[in-house]
Amino acid sequence: xxxxxxxxxxxxxxxxxxxxxxxxxxxxxxxxxxxxxxxxxxxxxxxxxxxxxxxxxxxxxxxxxxxxxxxxxxxxxxxxxxxxxxxxxxxxxxxxxxxxxxxxxxxxxxxxxxxx
Amino acid sequence: xxxxxxxxxxxxxxxxxxxxxxxxxxxxxxxxxxxxxxxxxxxxxxxxxxxxxxxxxxxxxxxxxxxxxxxxxxxxxxxxxxxxxxxxxxxxxxxxxxxxxxxxxxxxxxxxx
Numbered sequence: 001x002x003x004x005x006x007x008x009x010x011x012x013x014x015x016x017x018x019x020x021x022x023x024x025x026x027x028x029x030x031x032x033x034x035x036x037x038x039x040x041x042x043x044x045x046x047x048x049x050x051x052x053x054x055x056x057x058x059x060x061x062x063x064x065x066x067x068x069x070x071x072x073x074x075x076x077x078x079x080x081x082x083x084x085x086x087x088x089x090x091x092x093x094x095x096x097x098x099x100x101x102x103x104x105x106x107x108x109x110x111x112x113x114x115x116x
Numbered sequence: 117x118x119x120x121x122x123x124x125x126x127x128x129x130x131x132x133x134x135x136x137x138x139x140x141x142x143x144x145x146x147x148x149x150x151x152x153x154x155x156x157x158x159x160x161x162x163x164x165x166x167x168x169x170x171x172x173x174x175x176x177x178x179x180x181x182x183x184x185x186x187x188x189x190x191x192x193x194x195x196x197x198x199x200x201x202x203x204x205x206x207x208x209x210x211x212x213x214x215x216x217x218x219x220x221x222x223x224x225x226x227x228x229x
Contacts, residue, residue, distance in 0.1 A: 033218070040223065042221050106158050
């Protein structure tokens, strides 16, 4: 059973379109992180959200942490071919039903392809 | 340059032959961890270390050992590798667990035949 469910699994869009990726869980986390991974390389951290309801912006990317700290979303405005990649969400250290400080749980990822 | 360095990048070995994958970070991070990535299963945590001489199991620790004798190094040891340990392995580090985010290495692609 996957602790973090990401959707959609695949997303193929045209340049200029907007998109949203979702990351949902029934567990509460100390923080949620978003990473981007290129084939054969390690994930690269995009953002960490810590406070329930927090919204962070990174150029055309907007990240939101749910009020209950169980879910998050990534919204990309006017996608570009350079945004193509695997986007991963990760929940850091469950904070309910006993702390699991140090444990990092990944979703299975969203493979985004942006066509010119 | 701040980084996590893994070696080797690629490794092909035979069943049962002990091997070590090294991981080193130059950021004075307290926290380090190991993951494996498999198609359809995503990234799963193997072991993690909150500090020197402190290690704990992740989701899939069976068949692996780790040690944290110094802050910068966190080697992953496979005492008797088996084909089901064929995978892409990543090491990561962080100033601490819970809120900082992690810096990942470039990965080690291991094939056990």
